[in-house]
Amino acid sequence: MNTTTASDGRATRWQEHNLQRRRDLVASTLRAIRRHGAGVGMDEVAAAAGTSKTVIYRHFGGRTGLYVAVVEWVHAFIRSKLIPALESAADMDPAHLVAELTDRYLSLVERDPEIYQFVVTRPTDSDPVADPVTGITGRIGDELAEVLRVWLDARGLDTNAATAWGHGIVGYVWAVADKWITTGHKRPRAEIVAFTAQLFTPAFANQPPATEGNR
Structure with missing residues (x-):
């Protein structure tokens, strides 16, 4: 297999993985909002997602990025x-x-x-x-x-x-x-x-x- 092709394939899979992870985190955020209200905190969002705030920050850059998503x-x-x-x-x-x-x-x-x-x-x-x-x-x-x-x-x-x-x-x-x-x-x-x-x-x-x- 061509090295460039393999590299492109891995990059595509990684990008798809990140997109799916973002979708999952948004879905978890929606569940947290329904449970805790519009003033939900990042700790509550992280708990609903079964992850840490660090992971959320890595994908969205902070509360504003998550809000936009x-x-x-x-x-x-x-x-x-x-x-x-x-x-x-x-x-x-x-x-x-x-x-x-x-x-x-x-x-x-x-x-x-x-x-x-x-x-x-x-x-x-x-x-x-x-x-x-x-x-x-x-x-x-x-x-x-x-x-x-x-x-x-x-x-x-x-x-x-x-x-x-x-x-x-x-x-x-x-x-x-x-x-x-x-x-x-x-x-x-x-x-x-x-x-x-x-x-x-x-x-x-x-x-x-x-x-x-x-x-």
């Missing part, structure tokens, strides 16, 4: 739950789509409130961390805007509102979810979903037809 996992999970609704939305009434997205997101928040609080509470150490909500809302907002643009165009309606609607809907749902969870789910989820869809329905129903100037 957890946020990335949560972002991917949320997107995996919301995107199927967008992909099946070609013939869906927009108000129904808004209700579906709202219900799916609130169900995730309701199921894992401690992980939600962990994600929205950025570390207070010296390492700068981007707003964890902005990344996921921006991507979902872009995708929802495209769905709305296609829906409007197919019906000969003005498509200029699509971007504002897409990002506005996502931002609204995130804000509502935050208020809903921090006030202890005072109203049933179904009621919040209905209120959200109700707010946007008039806009969908009264969008003007497309013209040469607003296509």
Whole structure:
């Protein structure tokens, strides 16, 4: 076997091992958060993983690095739950789509409130961390805007509102979810979903037809 090929193979296996180890540590962190709450400490995370803090630091560089990895996992999970609704939305009434997205997101928040609080509470150490909500809302907002643009165009309606609607809907749902969870789910989820869809329905129903100037 060529020495270079063997070396590359070992490097690839080692990289895969490290990636899997990071995934395992993130999974352990999620278990620790569910058990101990959003303020979980590194000792508790290490205990859940059956390892030492030194190992966690070696893979993530510290609490901030671990936080970023957890946020990335949560972002991917949320997107995996919301995107199927967008992909099946070609013939869906927009108000129904808004209700579906709202219900799916609130169900995730309701199921894992401690992980939600962990994600929205950025570390207070010296390492700068981007707003964890902005990344996921921006991507979902872009995708929802495209769905709305296609829906409007197919019906000969003005498509200029699509971007504002897409990002506005996502931002609204995130804000509502935050208020809903921090006030202890005072109203049933179904009621919040209905209120959200109700707010946007008039806009969908009264969008003007497309013209040469607003296509």
